[in-house]
Amino acid sequence: MVSPVLNVQDICMDFGGIRALDEVNLDVKAGEIVALIGPNGAGKTTFFNCITGIYKPTSGDVVVGRSGDSPRRINGIKPNLVTEIGMARTFQNIRLFPSMTALENVMIGTHCRTKSGIWGAISHNRKARVEEQEIIERSYHLLELVHLEEYANELACNLPYGKQRRLEIARAMATDPFLLLLDEPAAGMNPHETIELKELVLGIRDVYGISILLIEHDMKMVMSMSDRIFVLDYGRLISHGTPQEVSGDPAVIKAYLGEGDDDV
Amino acid sequence: MNNNIKADKGKRPLAFFSAGCDSAAHALRRSVLVALWFMFLTFPIMVIKVDTVNKTIDWRWMNLLWIGIGSFVLSFVWRWLLERKELQKDQVSTEGPVERLLTSASSIPAAKWSLLAIVGIAALVFPHLAGMYQTNIMISCLTYVALGLGLNIVVGLAGLLDLGYVAFYAVGAYAYALMNMHFQIGFWTMLPLGAVLGAICGILLGFPVLRLRGDYLAIVTLGFGEIIRLVLENWGEVTMGPSGISGIDRPMLFGHKFGVFDSITFMYYIMLGLMILTIFFVNRLQNSRIGRAWLALREDEIACQAMGIDRTKTKLMAFALGATWAGMAGVVFAAKTTFINPASFTFWESAIILSVVVIGGMGSVRGVILGALVLILLPEYLRAFSEFRMLIFGATMVLVMVFRPQGLIRAKRKVYTYMGRKTAGAEHG
Amino acid sequence: MNSRGQAAACPLIVYGNRIGTLMEYFLELFFGGLTRGSIYALIALGYTMVYGIIELINFAHGEIYMIGAFTGLIVAGVLGALGFPGFAILVLAVIVAVIYSAAYGFTIEKIAYKPLRGAPRLSPLISAIGMSIFLQNYVMLAQTSDFLPFPSLIPEFKIPGLTGIITSSEVVIVAVTVVVCVALTLFIKYGKLGKAMRATAQNRKMAQLVGISVNTVISATFVIGSSLAAVGGVLIASHIGQINYYIGFIAGIKAFTAAVLGGIGSIPGAMLGALILGLTEAFATGYVSSDYEDVFAFALLVLILIFRPAGIMGKQPTQKV
Structure with missing residues (x-):
């Protein structure tokens, strides 16, 4: 079994009295493409902010390490140090x-x-x-x-x-990362661009051996390229597994579509 | 009021006259209203001057007339400029006449070098052609160039608004004055020490305050600048209080002491050298890895950190380097005037240096040089208008921010090109 | 008003020379501090309101206060020459000063800040500094750079038991400030425009969507803030007895310190901050040293910003990514 390059254990994030993330567990293994999905406001970007040092998680552990190196707990260290360790990110609302x-x-x-x-x-x-x-x-x-x-x-x-x-x-x-965090890379792209993007991401993984964790709403893209998928809803992890497992999970279907009588 | 511009982008005759209005009549009516408003607004302060002791009142009605006419005319200009700004928003870049001249001159190598040679020779022979008085003015102008370029690192490149820059200038000046008075330390020893001292002060102040947001930083540096001045004024035992320190030694050259006249010429060359050194340093810095980090920091701090740039360290570097130049300029200032007191280091001084940078062009070396020449020399030679100097500086700062945020000459960036295995950086307009 | 005419650098409040018992001295300092705090509060409210709505340190706000004081002086001079009674002059001077300061505040926003909405953060700040420099020099050139004597407009009356400790003008200043602060708080809380202001401060886009005219709200904020500063300007000028074009600079920074101390953007915070600053300054100058009067305020400002930039009542801002 390959050791994980990112291992998040029971992470919680509170804003005032609101719990934005509730005991989320997530791991990314070397060379994997992992997707983090969930309805709007599920806490996906907050999760990214927590593991990249922009927010300091209220509790839990964020452990990272280039495969082969000894893993390191990075809770609450400065964002620039996170990048130095080897985790680089993009932003949902482009920040060039x-x-x-x-x-x-x-x-x-x-x-x-x-x-x-x-x-x-x-x-x-x-x-x-x-x-x-x-x-x-x-x-x-x-x-x-x-x-x-x-x-x-x-x-x-x-x-x-x-x-x-x-x-x-x-x-x-x-920044020469071993793990690339992509926050909605396909948002606002047309289908043609999305296909190009998918090839680019796969290429990065295959050629450079960089693991990828991405947040994405384009289900077609997520299902076709991810090795594993984690699903967040209201700050909780409600499902995880291979694309087939997740897409068949009733909890996921419920979170996305809502239960008939709830949503009307 | 006069700036609710309607997005009427069609070109019409009399575009200037009716800018921002539906018709000429509408424009006229609005300008009359603006004129009336400003006549009302300035009425008490411009017209009435009271003497409450002798109970006399001086009515200056002519002022009201001038305000009326002035604001009537200016309201057309204002609307026209606003409309022009709207129109130019979509264009990628527009060069001003000065910039166009410089770009075309520097695109021909022969013209560029001959221009530089002319400027260089003029600068070298200046003190021999002009009198002592002119040379003195030129020295203070060059001091402002050096100060402006130093502050430009902080404000223009790193985007940190420092309103207490003069504090570091004071540190340099007082350090030389005191060391010279107590220990007879000479100018040449003190020049590098002043730089180091400036840098140390920059780091000491910068370390706690640099994590503050931009506008808070401005206020804290302003507060710090005032504290330094107040301490200089009140700590009489050390700083001689408001009366200042006099009899500071002028610089010597290998033990040779100059007469008053020659020493001013010498001072001029020292300042010229310092300025050239500053230009060289700032140019090198802004096109380096550090310079790029400053620019990135100015644009987006969060993205910058996400790219692995240590925010505090990078800011601190800019702050300390800026302070270094202020420290050196302070030593030179003390040596030039041979007398210093706290009155030379008020907030106004910081404001003047800031206006040199802002009006010249933030981040632009050529802009800051031109800014200092215009802002310092113009009031000196147009004595009649020198009392309006700060009034005009203030108004110009507002106008520059509204209509031309890039200043007189916009910052020119190095363009990096990749050519197969060989890479090179080329300068383009 | 036993200290009228002392030409100190430019003090906000000059203390009495009479030093009674320790307790009396303490009370004298206390009321002096309260008066200072009141004036700071009147100015600080303008800073904090403007900051709350457009996130700009209105550097020219101190100048609005100074223009209020000058307008007051001019009105007092004209009416005094016409032989109006003291109290009528005071009321009229305050009213005219309020109108003019409000007009200046309104105009400044239109010229120096409105065209810069959406520009980089530094731009309106630099524009504000330019405006401040401009206004100071405008008043200096149109009037004078010397200190001008300001007539004592606040009627003298005796406060039983506290003669020599608190002056009538101190009582008036503190009372007016309390009334103004209460009125402002009620207005912000229950008034229609006040509610619109709070909404705009929280989320400008959303406020616009629900039909609030953001331009009107911003203008109103400047008008209200400037009016309060004008009240402070006339009252304190009458209390101290002299003004010049430079008074707005120091008072402005100190009021800003008060606003930051209380938590910028928070109205009760500005009042509290002003009170703390006023008392701190009064006691520090009274018991430590009067040479460093201004240093205390600046040092306090630097310390708060470094250690608690959100102030006492301000919210810790969360970064939006």
């Missing part, structure tokens, strides 16, 4: 740096894997120059990966929506 070019956006992603500081910047010494060149090269290759190389010098805010989503993925990839 709007007035920087596509290439620069990806270059920012390499920040935590590069070192040159103030002295390097000012002296522009050999080490800094070499590193700068590597940053550009690597970022450009990542743009090629998401098929955005022709937009390298276009401002991020001028890209169409679907391309912005792909740019966010490239930017997250630049």
Whole structure:
């Protein structure tokens, strides 16, 4: 059995008196694509925020580790350290740096894997120059990966929506993660773009061996590409398993469709 | 009021006259109303001047007339500018006339280099052609360039509004004055020490306050700046209080002491050197890994952290570097004037430096240089209007924010290109 | 008003020279602090209301207070020359000052802030600083840069048992502030516009959807905030006896400190914060040192923002991602 790269145990998150997440358990194994689904307001994005350090979970454990490394508990550490450890994310409402070019956006992603500081910047010494060149090269290759190389010098805010989503993925990839968290990557995309996206995500897993945890509403996409699915409703985990298991689970059907008399 | 612009985007004759209005008559009526409103608004303060002791009243009716005419005309300009801004919103980028000139000049290498050479030679021979008085003004202008570029790192690049920047300037100036008075430490020793001291103060202040949101940071730095000034004023035993410290040594060159006239020329070259050094540093910094992190931080803090950038550390770096330049400029200031007192380090000084950065163009090195030249030299040479200096600065800050947030010259970014195995950064407009 | 005319830097309240027993001294400081706190409250309410609605530190708010005081002075000068009685002058001066400050507040919002809605956060703040600099210099150039004597408009009366400890103007200032604060609280709670303000403060988009005119609400906020500052401006000018164009700057920062101390955006918070700041300053200058009068306020501001940026009654903001 492969050890999990992400293991979340009994995580709870309270906002004032409201419990947004209630004892959620979730794990992602190396090389897996795992989907987190659930109706609107189920707490999916809150879950992402909890494991990436934007919120500090009220209780529970978030343990991560590159496969082979010793796992580490990361509750409440700063978001930038989470990224440094190797978990990178995208945002539901795209958060690119709007007035920087596509290439620069990806270059920012390499920040935590590069070192040159103030002295390097000012002296522009050999080490800094070499590193700068590597940053550009690597970022450009990542743009090629998401098929955005022709937009390298276009401002991020001028890209169409679907391309912005792909740019966010490239930017997250630049942080050299072992686990990629995608928050509704297909939202606002047309069917053609969604298919491209699916191929991109599968490619990332297969070529780079990066595990993926994604939140997604497009069921067709989720069912066809995920190894396992976790279902959240009102902050509770109501089901998990393979796509077949989950899609047959009455609790899931109930959460999505509601019981006849409830919803009218 | 005058800015409920209707989205009427058709080009019409008399577009300027009737901007933002249905018809010329409508425009006229609105401008008359605006004029009446401003006449009402400014009536007590502009017209009446009372003397409650002698119970006399001075009525200045002419002012009312000027306000009426002025606001009538300006309301057309205001609406026209607002409409133009609406129209230009969709365009990707529009270059102002100055920018266009600079872009076209710098696109031809020969023109670029000859332009730089002319500016360089002019700067070098300036103190020999102009008199002592002019040179003195130029020194203070160059000081503002250095201060502006330093503050530009903090405000323009990292997007942290620092309203107490002058505190670091004061630290540098007082450090040199005190060290010189008590220990006879010379200018050249103190210049790097002033820089280090500035940086240390920047870190000490920055560490607790930098996790605050933008507008709180502005107020805390303002408060800190005032605290420093008040301490300088009241801690008489050390700082000599409001009367200040005089007889500060001018800089020497390898033990050679200059006369008053020569030492001003020397000071000019020191300042010129410091400015060139600053331009070089800021340019290098903004196109580096750190510079990119600052820009990203300015745009979106949360995304920035999610990309693995340590928010506090990156902000602290910008804050400390900004303070470094203020510290150095402070040492130079003390050496130039040979006399300092707390009155030189009021909030106004911070406000002037901030307006240099804002009006020149936040994040733009060329903009800040031009901003300092315009803002410092213009009031010096147009004496008649120097008392209106701060009034105009204030109004211009508002106007720049409303109509031209990028300032006189917008920031120019390095364009990174990838060319097969070989990569290079090229400068484009 | 035994201290009228002392040309100290620009104090808000100058204490009496008479020092009685320790208890009397304490009470004198206490009432002085209460008066200070009242004025801070009147100004701080404007900061906090504007911040609550458009999340902007209205840097020019201190200048509105200063313009209120100047308008009051001008009205007092004109009516005084015409031979009006003191109390009538006070009432008229306050009314005219309120009208003018409100008009200035309204106009400033239209010129400097409204075109910047939706701009990056720093833009309206810089615009506000520019506006503040502009207004200070406008008053300085149109009037004078010297301190101007302000006539004592508040009638003198004796308070039994507290002669020499509390002056009549202190009583009036505190009483007016209490009345204004109560009225404002009721208005925000039950008034139609007050409810619209609260709704806009919570969620501007939603308020717009249910038919609240956000522009009207924002304008009303500026008008109300500016009016309160004008009341404070005239009263304190009459109490201290002198004004100049610079009084708005220091008073503005201190009132802002009060607003932050109480929790910016919270109206009761601003009142509480102002009271605490006023008393702290009064006792600190009375018992520690008067040289560092302003340092206490600034230091308090820096400390609160560092350790408890949400203030006493403010809500800890949750980050939206």
